[in-house]
Amino acid sequence: MGLVALNPLPASDARVAIAYIRTSSAEQGKAYGPDAQRAAIRAFATREALTVAAEFHEDISGTVAAEERPGLQDALASAYQHGAASIVVAERSRLAREEYVAYGALRLLRSAGLRVLYADGSNGDDEGALLLDGIGHVIAAHERRRIVARLKAGRDAKAERHGAKARAQGGKLPHGYRRTRNGLVEIDPDAAAEVRRIFELVRSGSTIRATAETMTAETGRLWARNVVDRIVRREVYKQTEPARIIDARVWNATQAALASRRRRAA
Known part of the structure; x- marks a missing residue:
């Protein structure tokens, strides 16, 4: 009697993808909101003839390592279940806001046989595309540091003018x-x-x-x-x-x- 596979996982299909949406309470702008990200991912999937089998959204800092993000871990598990070949994010900063966190997430997903696709269209597998990918994550991290510095400067200036009352208004x-x-x-x-x-x-x-x-x-x-x-x-x-x-x-x-x-x- 031959062996029978129990609950076999489907084979990987390049036409199937999982959507990953990340927001952060520190980023309140509409450009980073879940609806904007969802629309960008759907438009990209339509252009590329991809089927989005599942979507995962979590509110977590882009500086948190991939291993400590439950939403990203669920997206990875779902990719196995649906036979997806890729994880789609709206753009690089939605994957991570620090370079080493981005590289860790990319290694984790690539080691699982998954591509990371950006809905802004900046994708590719050649050396030039990989170089641009790395530069893009450096720029995303730089933008985060600028935002943090600007917010801190505003808080410090307000506190300098008003002292403890500035935090009580x-x-x-x-x-x-x-x-x-x-x-x-x-x-x-x-x-x-x-x-x-x-x-x-x-x-x-x-x-x-x-x-x-x-x-x-x-x-x-x-x-x-x-x-x-x-x-x-x-x-x-x-x-x-x-x-x-x-x-x-x-x-x-x-x-x-x-x-x-x-x-x-x-």
Whole structure:
């Protein structure tokens, strides 16, 4: 009696693709919104006669490694299930916002036999196309650094003019702070303790995903990975205005641990 394959995966088909959409709360512009990305991907699929078998959207920073993105991991699994030969993103910055994160994601997907296609049409397999691909990711990372620097400069200028009150005039406060009755900002002891716990875990070697799971277990509330990632990157926690929650040395050590881990992953 011969062997019978159970639930065999379909063969890879170059005409089948999986759509991956990434947004970030730090990027509120319509150009990066899910609807705009979805429209770009659909138009590209129509031009290239591709069938988009599934779509995955996640709100997560473009600096998070591919291994720590649940949406991208689900897209990879779906590609196997549907026999897709490619992952389609609207443009390079939607795959990653830092060079080494982009290279890590590309290696992960290519090792799985998948092409990464950009809906803006800048695709190709020759040496020239690969060179342009690398340059494109460098430019995307440069744009992110410019955006971050511009936003920080605006916040710093406002804080210089108004002090602690500048952070109390509106908008959602970072986790760890609360408003006083007169509208100023102070440390929320319970929330600040959670922030310190997150920094402690990540600095000790815990991944963003593992830290989110630990916080969920310890607090009884669901902690999303992108929330944890955002917290450990906020410079406000080490600043004296409105109030310091994390010692600057601890903050710097945590960033070093993150960078080291992502270099190893890449």
